[in-house]
Amino acid sequence: MKANLASLLAGLIFAVGLGISGMTQPAKVIGFLDVAGAWDPSLMLVMVGAIGVNAAVYWGVVRRRETPVFAPRFLVPTRTDLDARLILGAVIFGVGWGLGGFCPGPGLVSLAGGGMPAVVFVGSMLAGMGLFAAWDRVKA
Amino acid sequence: MMEHFTPVPALAGGILIGLSSSLLLVLDGKIAGISGIVGGLLRPAPGDTAWRATFVVGLLLGGLALRSVQPAVFGESVAPLGIVALAGVLVGFGTRLGNGCTSGHGVCGNSRASVRSMVATVTFIVAAAVSVYVARHVLGGAA
Numbered sequence: 001m002k003a004n005l006a007s008l009l010a011g012l013i014f015a016v017g018l019g020i021s022g023m024t025q026p027a028k029v030i031g032f033l034d035v036a037g038a039w040d041p042s043l044m045l046v047m048v049g050a051i052g053v054n055a056a057v058y059w060g061v062v063r064r065r066e067t068p069v070f071a072p073r074f075l076v077p078t079r080t081d082l083d084a085r086l087i088l089g090a091v092i093f094g095v096g097w098g099l100g101g102f103c104p105g106p107g108l109v110s111l112a113g114g115g116m117p118a119v120v121f122v123g124s125m126l127a128g129m130g131l132f133a134a135w136d137r138v139k140a
Numbered sequence: 141m142m143e144h145f146t147p148v149p150a151l152a153g154g155i156l157i158g159l160s161s162s163l164l165l166v167l168d169g170k171i172a173g174i175s176g177i178v179g180g181l182l183r184p185a186p187g188d189t190a191w192r193a194t195f196v197v198g199l200l201l202g203g204l205a206l207r208s209v210q211p212a213v214f215g216e217s218v219a220p221l222g223i224v225a226l227a228g229v230l231v232g233f234g235t236r237l238g239n240g241c242t243s244g245h246g247v248c249g250n251s252r253a254s255v256r257s258m259v260a261t262v263t264f265i266v267a268a269a270v271s272v273y274v275a276r277h278v279l280g281g282a283a
Contacts, residue, residue: 021157026215026218030218033265049158054158065166068166104243107228126178
């Protein structure tokens with residue numbers, strides 16, 4: 001119960017952060033990615049703020065604890081190998097991000113904004129995830 | 141050049157995103173990777189669904205709060221709906237194949253100095269910049 005309330009709160013804060021930062025404005029995202037146009041470095045500062053806080057908490061708090069507060073263990077990825085899936089997945093994601101100006105979080109938050117593009121984006125993103133699950137099952 | 145630069149809200153929003161992912165990690169032991177959280181809901185595993193669902197509900201509630209207080213944060217689409225649909229499929233498939241997106245790799249993984257996340261982040265930013273360059277400056281399609 002407490003764990004689920006914590007994740008609800010985390011989701012809420014995440015959404016507000018995305019909205020304030022400019023990530024829910026596709027034109028702003030494209031402005032960051034458009035290095036040959038009127039480049040807008042704002043989103044770099046989103047990363048700086050987010051990584052700054054998260055890294056401080058990870059190295060200062062999480063690494064010194066045996067377990068999280070409301071759960072039995074930390075579920076943190078431990079892989080270090082670089083495989084084709086990682087690179088190819090990042091390329092496919094990047095191309096899609098550049099085409100629409102939406103990544104998953106801002107897409108979901110923008111659903112609340114009520115615009116049709118966010119609805120189409122999230123619907124097709126879920127379809128893409130479903131497609132991956134089906135393909136992965138066939139390959140495995 | 142740089143006429144749209146908004147450093148203060150960008151940094152403030154980033155700090156909130158960092159606080160959120162820190163909370164999820166310290167309290168629940170989970171990584172705030174949106175594509176992974178949503179992807180896990182599409183393939184539900186016993187005991188691993190509720191926190192994902194409540195996180196997504198929180199995201200949507202946060203969106204509703206923004207809509208009532210500051211609706212200007214929701215910008216116009218930069219592409220026609222057909223392109224947005226294609227973009228969504230690529231984002232959905234690519235983030236699952238590559239195990240993460242801007243949040244999971246870009247924020248959480250880089251914070252832990254994960255080599256996979258650093259490589260993924262550079263790769264998706266470069267791919268996105270190339271995608272924007274081709275769309276805007278070669279094909280000239282996107283507005």
